[in-house]
Amino acid sequence: MESKNLDSLRHSCAHLLAHAVKQLYPGALNAIGPAIENGFYQDFDMGKWNISEGDFPKIEAKMREILPTWQKFTFNEVTLSEAEKLFKDNKYKVEMATEFAKQGKKLQTNDPGDFLDLCKMGHVDNPSKELQHFKLLSVAGAYWRGSEKNKMLTRIYGTVFPSKEELENHLKMLEEAKKRDHRKLGKELDLFVISENIGKGLPLLTPKGTLIKKQILDFEYELERRAGFQHVSTPHIARSEMYKKTGHWQHYKDVMYAPFGIDGEEYVLKPMNCPHHYMIYTSKPRSYKDLPIRLTEPGTCYRFEKTGELAGLLRVRALTIDDSHILMSEDQIEKEFKLCIELVKKMFVAFHLKDFYVRLSLADPSNAVKYIADNDTWKKAGEKLEKIVKDNHLEYKIAKGEASFYGPKIDFIVRDSLGREWQMSTLQLDLFMGKRLNLTYIDEDGKEKHPVILHRGLTGSIERTLAILIEHFAGAFPLWLTPVQISILPVSDKFQDYSLKVKEQLEDVNVRVQLNNDNKTLGAKIRETTLQKIPYMVIIGEKEVKSEKIALRTREGKDLGTVTISEFVSKLKAQIENFS
């Protein structure tokens, strides 16, 4: 089915839901109900009523009861005053009608059978036949017209498909996605914990989780070292004064932890690493010959995110940003962006991530509060980035209003297992801060100039990346990334000595290996190791001791037969070098 038809189907189903809810809950008002990527939603002002997921069976039954009475949608064009009359009980419809009229849009009503609604075209021809395979999924709050200042409405999410089979497949897919939820796997594979005693949004990485983090950081360290980045280390706090100078205080205050006093000075936890890096730059005179200067650090930052925004490792209050600041002259911008784009591409290859897109995030000139005021510079920076994106053959979407307060960005967006989108890499062009903070270098002509700055987050946040990778691999990380690479499984404890010897030999070549000494059958050990998604199992029994070899099995259940240790080591090395 074409997506346009699918959208009609889903949008029509939102009407059906609205009809059922209005019948079951007199006084409930339906607001908007569009088709979305995998279904639809319908917003309601429930009045005195309260809906929860426990009410879904009742609502679904009502929908099925109404459905046979529905005919082809009839349409009528109406004037604003007619609309006001028809929808006098629904202030949301009147508000929309008024606005559409103001924009010069036609006002249309439709009715598939005793359910008049203000709506444009885009419905199925034969609702009673086509709308059968639907399911309500969740209930949520949503602000009217997406503004925090407006009333919160009740939003019901649902989905509908042309056939029963497609609906069931979709529901099955959602079940599968839940199984790879990083919070569930994080617990099962012992990668991180969130302790109520430490606080919300403050995940603790376990030894295994930390090993993965270390692999990510080591990988980036090498990548950056070869690309000419210089690593620095900076503290987690700084004087508030600094952030007043940068402008973070004005633009970013809401997500900064409250300041605290030390020796009569006011300090804050750093929400980003920029100022710290700038102060390293400005600690001595710089020449144009020194540029570009690429400072980089996995810096832990603290952001006071609102409680409801926190989500496992995807959104936290303490995050490690692999943060770089490239200070350079204006004519170096394109070259440095190209360099960073290459790094991002290499990272995506190493992480096996293919489902991502590029978002060119520009300022929204109508939202003056959000950005540094200087339209010409914004325009220049935005045009520069668009040229870079084109020159580097990146397919991109433009997003107005997504820029940082100090500059436009090229963002790389990936999807998690539930199809939600998360920003990872970000390359930001900052033409303001060099001047604002009086960062300088002496140019060829002997005059003092201000560098421009490229802010670069490679993964964006190590925590978020960990979450995305857990879900992407369903916990079965590639060999180079996985916390435990090999588990040695002796058939019985008679083979302890040889097993220990094998373990030492493998440790000598820097692979991460564990010995499973449990008093269990081989079958049980294999099951446990497989569930822990450890890539290789080395099985040691009498045959192996005699032949001085090892038997190999993979977590996928493949028997790789008997090999010597050196054969195994070469295989491992080749695999690790290819990030596979």
Place this chain on the structure above:
RNA sequence: GCCCUGAUAGUUUAGUGGUAAAACAAACCCUUGGUAAGGGUUAGACUGUGAGUUCGAUUCUCACUCAGGGCUCCA
């Protein structure tokens, strides 16, 4: 922060207005087993925290904390 949902051994869950049951994990014993779960024993929970209703609350009510689905925001 807002709307909705939830919180019972380490984990996954059961259950009841009269202080809790199971499986897996753990410890110990038997077993020394060759490619996805060998058997037994023991220990382990003041039912998230604090109040209220009640003769009595894990169960009902409220507040708080934390988690989850969204909205807003965002790496």
